[in-house]
Structure formats: C-alpha cells, structure tokens
Amino acid sequence: MADPMRVRAQETGGIVDVKVLMKHDMETGQRKDSAGKTIPAHYITTITATYKGKQVFLGEFGPAVSKDPFLNFKFKGGAKGEEVTITWVDNKNDNRTDKAKIS
Amino acid sequence: MNQKRREALRLTAVIGLMAATGLISQAEASTWNKAAFEGKTLDDVLKALGGSAPGKSGAITINAPDIAENGAVVPVGVTTTLPKTQQIAILVEKNPSVLAAQFMMTPDTEPFVASRVKMGQTSNVHALVKADGKWFVSTKEVKVTLGGCGG
Numbered sequence: 524m525a526d527p528m529r530v531r532a533q534e535t536g537g538i539v540d541v542k543v544l545m546k547h548d549m550e551t552g553q554r555k556d557s558a559g560k561t562i563p564a565h566y567i568t569t570i571t572a573t574y575k576g577k578q579v580f581l582g583e584f585g586p587a588v589s590k591d592p593f594l595n596f597k598f599k600g601g602a603k604g605e606e607v608t609i610t611w612v613d614n615k616n617d618n619r620t621d622k623a624k625i626s
Numbered sequence: 627m628n629q630k631r632r633e634a635l636r637l638t639a640v641i642g643l644m645a646a647t648g649l650i651s652q653a654e655a656s657t658w659n660k661a662a663f664e665g666k667t668l669d670d671v672l673k674a675l676g677g678s679a680p681g682k683s684g685a686i687t688i689n690a691p692d693i694a695e696n697g698a699v700v701p702v703g704v705t706t707t708l709p710k711t712q713q714i715a716i717l718v719e720k721n722p723s724v725l726a727a728q729f730m731m732t733p734d735t736e737p738f739v740a741s742r743v744k745m746g747q748t749s750n751v752h753a754l755v756k757a758d759g760k761w762f763v764s765t766k767e768v769k770v771t772l773g774g775c776g777g
Contacts, residue, residue, distance in 0.1 A: 538736060551722075551744070553722060568658045569657070569658055577734075578732060579732055579734050579735055580729070580730075580731075580732070580735050581729065581730040581732075582727060582728070582729045582730075582739075582741075583657075583658055583659060583663075583727060583728050583729070583730075584726075584727045585663040585723055585725050585726055585727060586723070587718060587721050587723065587725075587726035587727070587743050587744050587745075588726055588727050588741060588742065588743055588744070589698060589699045589700070589741075589742040589743060589744055590698065590699075592741060592742065593701075593740075593741060593742050594739075594740070594741050595703070595738075595739065595740035595741070596729070596735065596736070596738065596739050596740075597735070597736035597738050598732075598734045598735045598736060599734045599735075599736065600734055
C-alpha cells in the first residue's frame with residue numbers, strides 16, 4: 524500500500540520551494556528476481572501539485588526515476604500558512620495524496 | 627488477509643470518490659505520454675513530444691555530478707533563464723528508454739526542477755526545454771561508476 528510522502532514547502536519572497544520525497548519502489552520492469560522471472564514494472568507516472576484548487580505543477584515520471592523519488596520545484600504566489608496538495612498516481616492506478624502547510 | 631481486502635476496498639472507494647469529485651480526472655491519468663517514454667533516442671522523444679530540431683541553448687543549466695558513484699540515484703536538476711518556459715524534460719541517452727521524466731510548467735511555476743534518476747552506464751544527460759513554443763536542449767556527460775539498472 525502507498526506509504527505517506529514527506530512534503531516540505533517553504534516560502535521566501537513570494538516563491539514557494541516545494542520538496543517532496545515519495546515512497547515508491549519504482550520497479551523498471553527490466554530487473555529479474557532470483558528465479559529468473561521478470562519483475563513487473565511498477566512506477567509513479569504522474570505527480571501533480573495544487574495550491575488553492577489551482578494546479579501549479581505537473582510531472583510525468585518514467586521508470587528511470589530513482590526508487591523513493593525526490594522532487595523539488597518552485598512556484599510563485601504562495602502564502603505562508605496555506606496548504607499545498609501533492610498527488611501521485613502510478614501505473615497500477617494506486618495513488619496517494621498528501622498536504623503540507625507552507626512555512 | 628482480510629485486512630488487505632479491506633484496505634483494497636477502502637482504496638477503491640477513495641479513488642472512486644476522487645474521480646467523482648474531480649480531484650483526479652480520468653483524462654489526467656491518461657495524459658501520460660506513453661510514446662515519449664518509450665522513445666529510444668533523443669529524436670524519438672522529441673517527436674513524441676511534438677517538437678523538432680532543438681536549438682542549443684546556454685540558458686539551460688543542468689545540475690548533475692560529473693561522476694556519479696551510484697547509478698541508481700543520480701541527482702539531476704534543471705534550471706533555465708529562458709522566458710515562458712512551458713515544459714522541461716530530463717533524458718538519459720544510454721538508458722533503455724531515454725526519457726526519464728518530464729515536467730509541465732504553468733505560468734506560476736518557476737523554471738526549475740530537481741529530481742533523481744537511474745543511469746545504467748556513463749552517458750550524456752540531456753535537458754529539453756520548451757519555451758515560448760520552441761525547443762532547446764542542453765547536454766552534460768555524467769560518468770557512472772556503478773550502474774543502476776542491474777538485477
């Protein structure tokens with residue numbers, strides 16, 4: 524099951540710096556297990572960030588993004604005390620949403 | 627066992643609810659650009675993204691190590707000073723699929739993104755940037771001492 528992600532959002536001079544650490548295997552579908560069978564691909568495909576109901580960031584991942592992906596982006600116009608919502612969806616349609624208060 | 631079933635049920639309900647309330651639209655889930663992520667060369671990816679003949683640009687900076695000890699976790703950051711940046715893509719030339727990740731910028735997003743990627747071997751890392759309707763590319767070689775795609 525999807526584990527919670529760690530989200531930090533910090534505002535300086537009107538720009539919010541968002542750092543996200545997701546917990547995900549990011550299996551490429553290229554590796555084989557000890558029995559020689561291919562491990563099916565399982566990775567995050569889409570990650571979105573919304574602020575006050577407006578999308579401020581959209582990322583699309585391929586299997587080449589590292590295990591437990593880290594993501595850092597910045598957006599304008601955020602205010603301290605408000606919340607940023609981060610959602611990811613993987614190729615098995617599993618998903619996870621977390622919120623972080625901007626500090 | 628029962629616990630797992632409950633969890634699965636709960637999650638299905640949550641997803642259904644999210645789709646219904648428009649938190650995740652079905653369209654959004656399917657926007658993932660499959661063709662681009664299956665591209666084997668820079669040109670394949672560019673074509674799938676709807677671009678062609680990127681101009682070299684010094685206004686794109688790739689923040690990546692010269693030598694990465696562990697190919698499974700290579701930090702790559704892309705910054706650009708190009709005005710009206712719409713899209714940033716990170717490509718690893720010698721990976722089985724070249725495109726590692728791409729990011730859509732809204733007018734509110736700063737033209738900066740950083741993440742971590744896997745690299746099978748020493749290779750060029752390209753940053754593709756779409757700004758004001760045009761494509762630009764910048765390249766940096768990253769040496770990998772231990773590959774990240776082995777089993």
